[in-house]
Amino acid sequence: MTGGGLRVFIVEDEVLLQMQLELYLEEAGHSVVGVAASSREALAQAPSAGADIALVDVHLADGPTGIEVGRKLSDQGLPVVFLTANAARLPADFSGAIGVIGKPYTQAALAETLDFLVAAVRQPPPPPPVPDALTLAPAMSTRWHIN
Numbered sequence: 001m002t003g004g005g006l007r008v009f010i011v012e013d014e015v016l017l018q019m020q021l022e023l024y025l026e027e028a029g030h031s032v033v034g035v036a037a038s039s040r041e042a043l044a045q046a047p048s049a050g051a052d053i054a055l056v057d058v059h060l061a062d063g064p065t066g067i068e069v070g071r072k073l074s075d076q077g078l079p080v081v082f083l084t085a086n087a088a089r090l091p092a093d094f095s096g097a098i099g100v101i102g103k104p105y106t107q108a109a110l111a112e113t114l115d116f117l118v119a120a121v122r123q124p125p126p127p128p129p130v131p132d133a134l135t136l137a138p139a140m141s142t143r144w145h146i147n
Contacts (some may be wrong), residue, residue, distance in 0.1 A: 004133035005030040006118055011069055012083065013037040013061035017103075020072035021055065021083075021110075028111040036069050039065040046073055055101070071095035079121050087135055094137035101133050109133035120144075 008030050012018040015037075022032045032050035035043035038061045046054060052071050058066040067090065069082040074096030082090060085103040094100065098120055101113055112131045119126035125144035130136055136146065 005113065006052040006109075006117070006121065007031050007033045008051055009034045009036075009049045009054040009068060009078070010048055011036045011039075011042040011054060011056040011060065011122050013057060013059075015059075024107045024110050025114070027107070027115065028114050030114060031104055032099065038062040039069045042069045043072060046078060051078060051117070053079045053081065053098075053117060056080055056097075058086070058089055067091065070097050079117075095140065097131075097137055098140050099134050099136040102135070105129050105133050 008025055010021055010032060012019055012021060018035055025032055034045050034053050036045050038065050040062065056070045056073070060066050060069070066082065069084055074080050080097040081102040082097050083103055084100060087100045087102060089135045090100060100111070100119070109131065110133065113134045116126050116131050116134065124147070130146055141147065
């Protein structure tokens with residue numbers, strides 16, 4: 001990890017949302033190192049993307065497989081944050097992810113969340129407070145002693 005921004009791998013099947021997310025990330029000083037629209041693409045591309053973190057939509061073009069993608073990427077050591085309008089679909093352990101950003105999100109909320117995630121990825125534990133747009137996985141809240 002270098003510089004102030006994160007290298008982000010995006011897993012999002014809705015092209016307009018993916019483009020908007022890329023724009024938001026770049027405007028906030030982060031770089032997009034890969035994009036995938038399906039679980040197959042994500043699992044094939046992620047290992048060589050050189051990402052610091054993956055933002056993974058829960059429902060992908062090839063079915064509601066984002067949860068499985070998130071677990072596999074987390075198991076490979078890549079920090080994951082889910083994107084979804086329905087966080088209740090996540091298992092209790094958040095499939096090993098740091099947390100979830102609720103859709104729809106604003107550019108300002110995403111930027112604030114990414115600032116928090118820089119610390120979460122680079123020098124855990126991140127300082128509180130947790131941004132409103134991010135729901136931490138219970139395991140992360142416990143590990144980082146953040147309520």
